[in-house]
C-alpha cells in the first residue's frame with residue numbers, strides 16, 4: 001500500500017534547497033559554496049535502497065528483478081528464471097548501474113524452510129525500504145498476512161499481478177480492459193477476505209515494462225519514497241518505461257541551478273568569442289551524465305541493441321533533437337562550445353536573481369549563470385524527447401513480439 005509523499009513537489013524542493021544554500025552562505029560565506037553544492041549534487045550516490053521482492057514460486061519475481069535491472073534472464077548477473085522453484089533464500093541483486101540499490105529475491109511465506117513464525121526475522125524485515133508482493137493469480141492468505149505485518153511496521157508495499165500479457169493472449173477475443181477489471185475485482189475480493197481494503201493492485205507484464213500498469217507502479221514507488229531516495233532510485237534505473245524518463249527529467253531539471261552556480265562561480269573561463277565565462281569541463285561532465293541517464297550514451301545504446309536483438313542504428317534513427325551532441329564529430333567539448341556560442345546570451349532566470357550576489361568570482365555572474373542554465377535546460381528537454389522516442393521503438397519491438405525480454 002503506497003503512502004503518497006505530499007512533500008514531493010519540485011518547486012517546493014527547489015525552493016527549500018535554495019533556502020538551505022542561502023543559509024549556508026550566510027553562515028559560512030561563499031568560499032566553500034562550490035564544495036557544498038557539489039556535495040548536494042552527488043548526495044544521491046550515497047543513498048542505499050533495499051527492495052524486497054516477494055511472492056510464491058513461479059509468480060515472476062526473478063523476471064521482475066531482471067526487468068527493473070535492464071537485464072535479460074540469460075545476461076551475466078541476472079536472476080535465474082525458471083519454472084522450478086529457484087528462490088530458496090534471500091538473494092541480493094544490486095543494480096548494475098548502482099550497487100547501493102539492491103533488489104532482494106525473497107522466498108515465499110510459509111514454505112517449509114520459511115514458516116510464518118520465523119519469516120520476518122529470517123528475511124530481516126527491517127532492512128527493506130519497501131516490498132513488492134507479486135502474484136500470478138489470486139493473492140493468498142500468506143500474501144495477506146505479510147501485508148498486515150508490513151502495515152503494522154509502516155513499511156510500504158505494492159500488490160502486483162504479473163503475466164497480464166498471458167491473460168489477454170489466452171482470451172484474445174475479450175477486451176483487455178474487461179480482463180484487467182475482472183482481475184482487479186477478483187484480487188480486491190480475495191484481499192477483502194483477508195481484511196485488507198482499498199489496496200491498489202498493479203496489473204503488469206514483466207516482458208512489457210512500458211505497458212499496462214508497470215509505469216503506474218513505478219510512479220507510485222517514486223512518490224512513496226522520501227525525496228533523496230526517490231532521486232537515487234530514479235537516477236539508478238534504466239529508461240525502460242516512460243515514467244522513469246519523465247522523473248529523470250524532473251530531477252535533472254531541479255539540479256540545474258546548482259550546476260549553473262558552480263559553473264559561474266567556480267572554474268569559469270571565458271570562451272573565445274564570448275565575453276562571459278562558463279565552466280566547460282563541468283558542462284561536459286554534466287552532458288555525459290545526462291546522456292547516461294537517458295540511455296543515449298554509446299554503451300547504453302549498444303547494450304539496448306544487444307538486449308533487444310537489433311542494431312544500434314535502429315535506435316539512432318529515432319534520435320532527432322540531440323543529434324548534434326550525440327554525433328559530436330569534433331568531440332563533445334567543441335560541440336558544447338559551438339552550441340553556447342550560437343545561443344544568444346541569456347540572463348539569469350528571474351527566480352534565481354537574488355542568488356546572484358552570492359556567486360563570487362565572475363564579473364557578469366547573471367549572464368554566466370543564465371547561459372549555463374538555459375544550455376542545460378534545453379539539453380534536458382532535447383535528450384528526454386529523444387529518450388522517449390527510443391523507448392517507443394523498444395516497445396514497438398516488444399508488442400510486435402519480435403523480442404521477449406525474458
Ligand SMILES: Nc1nc2c(ncn2[C@@H]2O[C@H](COP(=O)(O)OP(=O)(O)OP(=O)(O)O)[C@@H](O)[C@H]2O)c(=O)[nH]1
Pocket residue numbers: 055056057058059060061062063064080081082083084085086087162163164165166204205206207406
Ligand atoms: N507471460 C509471462 N510470463 C512470465 C512473466 N513473468 C514471469 N514469467 C514466466 O514465469 C516463469 C517463472 O518466472 P520466474 O521469474 O522464474 O518466477 P519466480 O517467482 O522467480 O520463480 P521462483 O524463483 O521459482 O519462485 C518463467 O517461465 C517466466 O518466463 C510475465 O509477466 N508474463
Ligand SMILES: [Mg+2]
Pocket residue numbers: 061062063079080081082086087105
Ligand atoms: Mg526466482
